Amino acid sequence: MVVKDVISWTSIVVAYSRSGNMGSAEEVFAQCPVKDMVAWTAMVTGYAQNSMPMKALEVFERMAALGVGIDEVSLTGAISACAQLGAVRRAAWVQEIAERNGFGSNVVVGSGLVDMFAKCGLIDEARNVFYGMQEKNVYTYSSMIVGLAAHGRATEAIALFKDMVRRADVVPNHVTFIGLLTACSHAGMVRDGRFYFAQMKDKYGILPSPDHYTCMVDLLGRAGLVDEAFDLVRSMSIEPHGGVWGALLGACRIHGNTEVAKVAAEHLFKLEPEGIGNYVLLSNTLASAGKWDEVSKVRKLMRSRRLKKDPAVSWFEGRDGLVHQFFAGDNSHPRTNEIKKTLLELVTKLKHAGYLPILSSIVYDVSDGEKERLLMGHSEKLALLFGLLTLGSRCTIRIVKNLRICEDCHLFMRLVSRVEHVEIIVRDNMRFHHFRDGECSCGGFW
Ligand SMILES: [Zn+2]
Ligand SMILES: [Zn+2]
Numbered sequence: 027m028v029v030k031d032v033i034s035w036t037s038i039v040v041a042y043s044r045s046g047n048m049g050s051a052e053e054v055f056a057q058c059p060v061k062d063m064v065a066w067t068a069m070v071t072g073y074a075q076n077s078m079p080m081k082a083l084e085v086f087e088r089m090a091a092l093g094v095g096i097d098e099v100s101l102t103g104a105i106s107a108c109a110q111l112g113a114v115r116r117a118a119w120v121q122e123i124a125e126r127n128g129f130g131s132n133v134v135v136g137s138g139l140v141d142m143f144a145k146c147g148l149i150d151e152a153r154n155v156f157y158g159m160q161e162k163n164v165y166t167y168s169s170m171i172v173g174l175a176a177h178g179r180a181t182e183a184i185a186l187f188k189d190m191v192r193r194a195d196v197v198p199n200h201v202t203f204i205g206l207l208t209a210c211s212h213a214g215m216v217r218d219g220r221f222y223f224a225q226m227k228d229k230y231g232i233l234p235s236p237d238h239y240t241c242m243v244d245l246l247g248r249a250g251l252v253d254e255a256f257d258l259v260r261s262m263s264i265e266p267h268g269g270v271w272g273a274l275l276g277a278c279r280i281h282g283n284t285e286v287a288k289v290a291a292e293h294l295f296k297l298e299p300e301g302i303g304n305y306v307l308l309s310n311t312l313a314s315a316g317k318w319d320e321v322s323k324v325r326k327l328m329r330s331r332r333l334k335k336d337p338a339v340s341w342f343e344g345r346d347g348l349v350h351q352f353f354a355g356d357n358s359h360p361r362t363n364e365i366k367k368t369l370l371e372l373v374t375k376l377k378h379a380g381y382l383p384i385l386s387s388i389v390y391d392v393s394d395g396e397k398e399r400l401l402m403g404h405s406e407k408l409a410l411l412f413g414l415l416t417l418g419s420r421c422t423i424r425i426v427k428n429l430r431i432c433e434d435c436h437l438f439m440r441l442v443s444r445v446e447h448v449e450i451i452v453r454d455n456m457r458f459h460h461f462r463d464g465e466c467s468c469g470g471f472w
Contacts, residue, residue, distance in 0.1 A: 032058065036065045043072025048081070063095045070103035074110070080349055082107035083116060096127045098134055105138040109145040112426035112453050115347035117146045121155075137165040144173025147424055147451050147458060164190075164199050171205035176457055178467060180213035200232055207241035211248060212457065219245040236262075240269040247277020256286050268297040275304065279311045284320075287311045299331065302389075303430060309389045325391045340405035340427045342413050350412060355403035365411045369402060372411070376441050384434040406435050406452060414446060422449040430454050440464050 035058040042051035051072050058065055066089040073082035086104040090096065101124050108117040121139055129135040136159045143152035156162075156170045167190045174183035187206050190196055203226045210219035223242055226232045234242075239262055246255035255274055259266055271293045278287035291308040298304060309324045338354040352359060359365065373381070388397040401407075406427050413423035431439075431454045439450050444464035452459045460467035 067100040079107035079110040141169035175209035180209040183209035211245035340409040342409040
């Protein structure tokens, strides 16, 4: 093209970010001579949708500082980035910008804020936004129901659902039912769960997706009904995805069902060949049942597949609103030496209080010493230590992790909350864990 206008530049940025190539999107954006609001927005949205929330916020901040206009779309991107990071201070800042730019009563932005605050662990803040909104649609209700469910407030979630269906202008959608079924699952309400699962199809004509089946398998599995859960999976007319088999495998781990565990794992190894967590779950289930021959087979399989490095990452937001990122076994944080030194001191202190590292959380075939070393490099421990270093005792430390928290880190957090008199809130990819005085809100069941 001889004449390239801002629209053609932006189209290329959008095309690259849709295909997940943010590196090229960035290059094109840098070359674009005149950048308008749409071009900036494309970058914010691209980063947010490609799970690069820190970058999304960086661009949004630059955009706000330059005085480029802000619209519903760029705000939604920034809101989604805050939700991914669980960054409390940034969340408040984005809300302020939304209000300052006249989006205070916008239903799309408002629904996003409800979701964002719930994901940041601020469920009361989410409720304030929700009840303050004049106009509410199915997204607003669904965000609130999903948020309440993640915080284990099942009764409230169900009550809100009942309010919602009393309204003539709002009809529940598939997300509403994800929230509802999750609520039942976390509260062990098997009968309600079965009821709503049936109602979804019969009354509202929504065909259950693999995600709904995941909720049901989780619900039945947690309640110890592993066989019923397995039957449900086998009855599915659509292909189950990794989430469904993962929920089943998780239930087998809790209830020690090695036979179903092997079937679930076989499917998972095909669907998610890189998922280290699945190997860990199967291996631990077999180990608890004393099936050591089969444990070593799983380890051999892992070796032959040359599984990649642990992709775990945790985020922690400092007092100044800066978000710190920690990878497993990561040494890149500027205060790594301090973190490691304090971690060693803390481990010694915890061991006096009865801490025994759960070495079975590591499935690699390495020495026990190496297992302990790997455990101490887990991203959420690094984030926690950084939190302790910078916030001191008697504070609340909030951590967000992209994967499920492991058994050892869970125990570690519990003990730290007691020994150091701090409150720790960890959001993993499944739920919130509120650690206080040696106990966790999930009751050790997640
Ligand atoms: Zn861990
Ligand atoms: Zn927990």
